[in-house]
Amino acid sequence: MAKRITIDPISRIEGHLRVDVEVENGSVSNSWSSCTMWRGIETILQGRDPREAWLYTQRFCGVCTTVHAMSAVRSVEDALNLEIPLNAQYIRNLILINHGLHDHIVHFYHLSALDFVDILKIPAADPAKTSALAESLTNWPGNSKKAFAAAQDKVKAVAASGQLGIFTNGYWGHPAMKLSPEVNLLAFAHYIQALEYQRKSVQAVAILGSKSPHIQNLTVGGVSNAINLDSLATLNMDRLVMIKQLMEEVKPFVDQVYLPDVCAIAGMYADWFNYGAGVTNYLASPDLPIDSKNTKFDLVGGYIMDGNLSSVHRFDGFRDKVFVEGVTEETKHAWYKGEDPLHPWKGETEPDYTDWQADGKYSWVKAPRFQGRPMQVGPLAQILVGYASGDPLTRKHTDKALDLISTVAGRRIGVAQLQSTMGRHVARAIRASMLAELGAKHWQLLVDNIATGDVAIHNNPEFPSGEIQGVGVHEAPRGLLSHWSVIKGGKIANWQAVVPSTWNASPRDAKGQLGPYEASLLHNPIADPVRPLEAIRTIHSFDPCMACACHTFDPEGTAMATVKVL
Amino acid sequence: MKKIKICGVGSVLLGDDAVGPYTARWIAANYEFGKGVEVEDLGTPGLDLIAYMTGMDVLILIDSADNREPAGTVTVYDKAAITRQRPAVRLDPHSPCITESIFIAELAGDGPEEVYLIGVTGEQLEIGAPLSDSVRKALPCVVEKVLERVVLHGGSYQKREIPEDAQIWWEEAQISVSV
Numbered sequence: 001m002a003k004r005i006t007i008d009p010i011s012r013i014e015g016h017l018r019v020d021v022e023v024e025n026g027s028v029s030n031s032w033s034s035c036t037m038w039r040g041i042e043t044i045l046q047g048r049d050p051r052e053a054w055l056y057t058q059r060f061c062g063v064c065t066t067v068h069a070m071s072a073v074r075s076v077e078d079a080l081n082l083e084i085p086l087n088a089q090y091i092r093n094l095i096l097i098n099h100g101l102h103d104h105i106v107h108f109y110h111l112s113a114l115d116f117v118d119i120l121k122i123p124a125a126d127p128a129k130t131s132a133l134a135e136s137l138t139n140w141p142g143n144s145k146k147a148f149a150a151a152q153d154k155v156k157a158v159a160a161s162g163q164l165g166i167f168t169n170g171y172w173g174h175p176a177m178k179l180s181p182e183v184n185l186l187a188f189a190h191y192i193q194a195l196e197y198q199r200k201s202v203q204a205v206a207i208l209g210s211k212s213p214h215i216q217n218l219t220v221g222g223v224s225n226a227i228n229l230d231s232l233a234t235l236n237m238d239r240l241v242m243i244k245q246l247m248e249e250v251k252p253f254v255d256q257v258y259l260p261d262v263c264a265i266a267g268m269y270a271d272w273f274n275y276g277a278g279v280t281n282y283l284a285s286p287d288l289p290i291d292s293k294n295t296k297f298d299l300v301g302g303y304i305m306d307g308n309l310s311s312v313h314r315f316d317g318f319r320d321k322v323f324v325e326g327v328t329e330e331t332k333h334a335w336y337k338g339e340d341p342l343h344p345w346k347g348e349t350e351p352d353y354t355d356w357q358a359d360g361k362y363s364w365v366k367a368p369r370f371q372g373r374p375m376q377v378g379p380l381a382q383i384l385v386g387y388a389s390g391d392p393l394t395r396k397h398t399d400k401a402l403d404l405i406s407t408v409a410g411r412r413i414g415v416a417q418l419q420s421t422m423g424r425h426v427a428r429a430i431r432a433s434m435l436a437e438l439g440a441k442h443w444q445l446l447v448d449n450i451a452t453g454d455v456a457i458h459n460n461p462e463f464p465s466g467e468i469q470g471v472g473v474h475e476a477p478r479g480l481l482s483h484w485s486v487i488k489g490g491k492i493a494n495w496q497a498v499v500p501s502t503w504n505a506s507p508r509d510a511k512g513q514l515g516p517y518e519a520s521l522l523h524n525p526i527a528d529p530v531r532p533l534e535a536i537r538t539i540h541s542f543d544p545c546m547a548c549a550c551h552t553f554d555p556e557g558t559a560m561a562t563v564k565v566l
Numbered sequence: 567m568k569k570i571k572i573c574g575v576g577s578v579l580l581g582d583d584a585v586g587p588y589t590a591r592w593i594a595a596n597y598e599f600g601k602g603v604e605v606e607d608l609g610t611p612g613l614d615l616i617a618y619m620t621g622m623d624v625l626i627l628i629d630s631a632d633n634r635e636p637a638g639t640v641t642v643y644d645k646a647a648i649t650r651q652r653p654a655v656r657l658d659p660h661s662p663c664i665t666e667s668i669f670i671a672e673l674a675g676d677g678p679e680e681v682y683l684i685g686v687t688g689e690q691l692e693i694g695a696p697l698s699d700s701v702r703k704a705l706p707c708v709v710e711k712v713l714e715r716v717v718l719h720g721g722s723y724q725k726r727e728i729p730e731d732a733q734i735w736w737e738e739a740q741i742s743v744s745v
Contacts, residue, residue, distance in 0.1 A: 044579055044694040055735060059579050062610025102614075110613055110670060154673055195674045199617045213611055 002029055005529050007536070017505060017544055020358075021521055021535055028524045028535065033505050033517040034356065034363035043349060045495040050076045050487050051220045051461065053495065057483065058214055060497065064545060065213045066099045066205065067476040068497070071483040076220045076461065078319055079470025079487055083292045085456040088222035090446035091235070093288045093298075094243065095208050095215060096474070097439045101250055102201035103477035104379075104432040105258055108425065109194040112540040115533065116265050117187045118177040119167050122155040125181035134186050137264060138256040142193050143186075151189035171533040176525075179268060187265065190257050197253040204246040207239055222458035227450055244443050251436040254429075262429040263401050266422045267408025276421030276538040278520025279374045280307030282381035283503070285323075285482075286315055287475035288438060290445065294318050298438055299475055300386040300394065303370065307419055312388035318473045327482070327498065329366040333507040336366065341510075344484035345469050347496040363507040367515065368498050376516040377479030377503045378542060380418060380427035387415055393437070397430045421520065424541035463490035476500060478543050504542050517542060568623040570721045571678075572605045572712055575615070575629045575664075578736045581695040582637075582688030586628040588697060588734055589708050595732035597713070600722035615667040624719045625678040626712055627664065630701075631685025638687060638700030640707045645681040680719065684711050696737045 002022040016037075022030040041060055045053055054072035058065045070092060077084065084092075127148035134143035158164060171177070179187070202212050208225070209215025217223045226234040266272070286301035294317050302314035303323075315323055328341035337350040356362045367374070375381075386394030398415060405413045405426065418427055472483040479500035486494040506515030514522075517539060524534050574590025576583040587607040594605040608618060619625045631641060649665050664683065671677035686708060689698040716723055 041579060041693055056579065059577060059609060059736070062577070062608070063612045063614060065609065102617075106613060110616075158673070192674050195616060195620070195670070195676070199620060202614070202617045213609055213614060214607070 003529055005526075005532055005535075007532060017539075019517065019521070019535065019539060021524075021526070021532070023526045023529055026525055026527065028521045028526060031514070031518045031521040032358060032362055032507070033365075033515055034507065035365040035505060037364055042495045042497055045492045048492050050079075050463070050485065050490070050492050053483075053485070053492060054218050054220075057497065061545060062213065063103070064476065064478070064481075064499075066095060066209070066215055067474055067481055068483070069215060069218055070096065071472040071474045071476075071481050071497070072485075073218050073220050073472065074318065074474065075470040075472025075483040075485040076487070077470070078472060079468040079485055080220075080461050080463070082221055082459055082461055084289075084294070085222050085454075085459060086292055086449050087227060087446060087454065088457050089289050089292065090442050090449065091208055091217070091223050091225055091457075093442045094439065094446065095205055096288065097435045097442065098201045098204040098208075098247070098250075100435050100477045101254065101432055101439070102198045102205070104428050104435075105194050105198040105201070105254070107428065107477075107543045108258060108262060109191045111543070112425070112537075113187055113191055113261075113265075114167075114170055115537045115540055116177070116269060117179060117184050117191075118172050118174075119155060119170060119184070119188065120159070120172040121177075121179070121181045121184045122152055122188055123159060123181075125152060125185035127152055127185065130182040130185045130189075133182055137260045140252070140256040142189070142257070148185055148189050151192055152185055154192070155188065171531050171536075174531055174533045175527045176533050176537075179265070183264070183268065187261060190261055193257065194253070197250050200246045200250050204243050204250075207243055207246075208235075219458055220461045222456075225457060227455045227457060229450065240443070240447060244440075247436070247439040247443065251439070254432050254436045259401060259429045259433050260404065262425055263404040264408050266426050267405045267410075267413075269422060270405075270409040270411070270413065272422035272537070273413060273417040273420045275524050275534075276424070276520040276541060277307070277419045278518070278522070279376045279514070279516040280419055281305050281370070281373050281375045282384050283370055283375040283377050283480055284382040284385045285473045285475045285480045286317065287473075288442065289318075298393070298441070299382060299434075300389055300391045301382075301475065301480075302385045302389060303375070304381075304384055304388060305373065307416070309384060309388045309416060312385055314385070314389050319471060323370075323473075324471055326370045327368065328372075329368050329496075329498065330509045331366055332510040333361055334363050334366045335361050339510075341369065341372075344471075344482070344496040344498055345486055345494065347484070347494065349496075363505075365502050365505050365507060367506045367509040368503050369509060372511075374506055374509065374513050374515050374519070375503055377500045378424065378427070379431040379477075379479070380424045381479060382475055383427040383430050384415070384418065393434055394430075397433050397437075401426055401430050401433075421524075421538045421541045424543075428543070463487065465489050467493065478545055479503065499545075501542075501545050505544060517544075567602045568719050568721065569621065570603045570624040570626065570716055570719055571619065571622045572603070572626045572716070573615075573618060573628070574607045575610065575627055577610050579693060581690045581692040582686070582698055582701045583630045583691055584697060584736065585630050585686045585688065585701050585705075585708070588737075589628045589705060589712075591732045591734060592705070593709060593712060595730040596726055597723045598726055599716070599724075603716060603721045603723070613663050613667055613670075615664065616671050619667065619671050619678055619681075620674070620676040622678045624680045624715070624721075625682070626715050627681070627683045628708060628712065629664075629683055629685055630688040631683075633685060633687055635687040636700075637689035637698065638704040640704050640711060641685045641687070642711055643683040643685060648681060648683050682715055684708055
């Protein structure tokens with residue numbers, strides 16, 4: 001008989017993700033993904049000045065601040081068909097690159113590595129052996145025996161104190177944990193080192209955006225960073241050099257630590273290339289524009305259906321007709337009124353709450369569809385679209401990663417196998433290594449352009465009296481983000497944000513098609529229903545973000561994670 | 567000289583959850599601090615809080631609290647009280663994680679020695695609503711508790727003769743967009 005497990009992690013907070021799975025004979029046979037907060041936050045924008053929208057959207061989520069700001073200005077610029085000066089494009093791109101690097105590093109080390117790394121095995125590790133292993137992979141200076149011994153001492157101290165702190169709720173000793181004590185130690189030492197490098201990327205964002213986490217330098221039409229290489233108060237050579245130095249410190253961390261760690265862990269857990277494919281339709285947006293009209297990009301966008309990597313459709317630009325016409329949102333299984341799929345420009349957000357009903361409505365997340373199909377978004381979608389369309393940059397970084405994984409695994413892991421739980425982690429690390437390379441390129445583009453005497457940063461928006469529609473697209477760290485705006489007489493008439501986690505956390509649609517989280521959980525092994533580590537691995541691999549929620553502190557919040565087995 | 571950071575946390579779009587950012591901005595506009603003291607509105611940083619607390623000696627957080635007290639109650643929690651929360655097994659890794667952030671920063675050896683959370687019990691979390699009257703009335707008390715702790719740890723402050731604009735832009739109908 002099937003057992004129903006509800007994983008409802010933080011019941012005190014509205015707006016979190018809840019996952020229900022049915023387990024039969026040690027494997028998931030059915031699943032539901034739901035979000036527990038009304039997501040109609042866009043209604044706050046109605047009637048406002050479109051030039052201010054980005055300030056509000058930047059507050060939708062505290063982690064994805066920049067990405068909502070960027071999509072919002074792009075949405076209004078698209079409606080106005082406004083060109084963006086080259087300097088502004090490059091400055092924005094550098095912000096997006098550094099934000100992405102920070103986000104990917106934190107996601108792997110601090111939010112999901114401990115799904116695979118068993119902290120309590122670390123005291124048994126031999127730091128000398130760990131160092132020898134690490135040095136066989138890369139030349140990273142932080143891989144000395146001394147560094148590993150110091151990291152091991154930290155774990156020993158925590159274990160000896162009897163207060164596990166951050167490690168209280170880990171699934172230590174779980175049968176699905178397979179790494180040797182040495183590899184556990186290696187990953188943990190890098191977990192600590194990663195803190196320093198992710199912070200450098202935050203610093204680079206703060207210099208460019210005047211502030212972090214909420215950047216201040218965007219305007220509809222460009223940026224507000226006055227450029228004068230000799231003036232103290234502007235974006236000058238000193239600041240540009242600081243940004244370059246920060247990026248030059250982060251790049252080796254990505255190339256010599258993050259990517260090799262992910263590849264090594266992936267090779268050692270190669271069975272996780274067999275689970276979690278789920279929805280194999282992929283959607284990605286082009287990004288990092290290198291011209292003022294948004295026609296040339298350094299990241300490739302497009303879509304792939306049914307996991308068929310020999311057939312890829314590329315998007316020309318942010319407003320590709322196929323993309324714009326293909327997107328709808330459905331609410332048959334979401335707590336909203338209305339039956340028909342609606343285009344985001346016509347989107348409605350009228351609540352219709354029922355209980356959680358397995359066959360009825362069960363989520364506050366709508367079901368976005370592209371050409372009527374559920375789509376997976378995120379770094380995996382971007383990497384597969386880039387690889388399938390022959391993009392040299394994507395191929396170079398992906399092939400390098402696959403070679404290393406295959407060496408560790410002792411068998412060939414090909415690009416098609418990235419369609420899996422482990423593949424999502426690998427794709428994110430590949431994307432980070434691409435971003436680290438592109439950071440240097442876009443810095444040079446900016447400096448070279450300024451050297452030509454071009455200091456333009458902004459084109460002035462002018463709003464017509466009639467109605468205009470825009471879409472602001474960004475390939476964010478969690479995948480394709482789109483903000484859809486309708487502007488009437490210079491005021492916002494409608495605004496809909498279709499965010500990456502909406503695509504991935506989508507509930508079923510009218511045809512009963514499962515969303516990506518739901519589909520990816522099917523056939524996952526579950527060794528112990530009370531400790532469903534395997535389900536958590538698959539969900540974490542998407543890097544879910546439902547944090548468009550509130551932030552109330554609950555001092556009694558002891559029972560934060562609940563796993564209910566019915 | 568100790569490094570002291572005052573951080574307002576919370577969503578400015580959700581009614582009383584804005585109390586942290588609101589108060590942080592108000593304090594920065596009305597007070598000048600001596601060396602080593604910084605004030606920031608961090609919004610809802612999740613685990614990114616680590617990046618902002620690293621290297622600090624004292625962290626003073628201002629946040630809305632869900633502690634079943636009457637709306638507008640101000641409660642100060644110290645580090646022991648905050649870290650009594652057990653970290654969660656998370657599905658969504660970006661939810662509030664003050665406790666986790668403190669633990670991880672400490673593990674790296676960069677964590678603040680002292681952490682305070684000045685919690686204000688909220689009344690409503692309506693999208694787009696301004697602060698409720700009960701929370702608004704509590705603001706002088708919140709400011710006092712923050713300043714007390716700054717002084718306790720050797721920081722100094724002075725009231726500005728002419729307050730700056732606090733830029734509580736989300737409560738104003740119109741804001742100016744500068745270019």
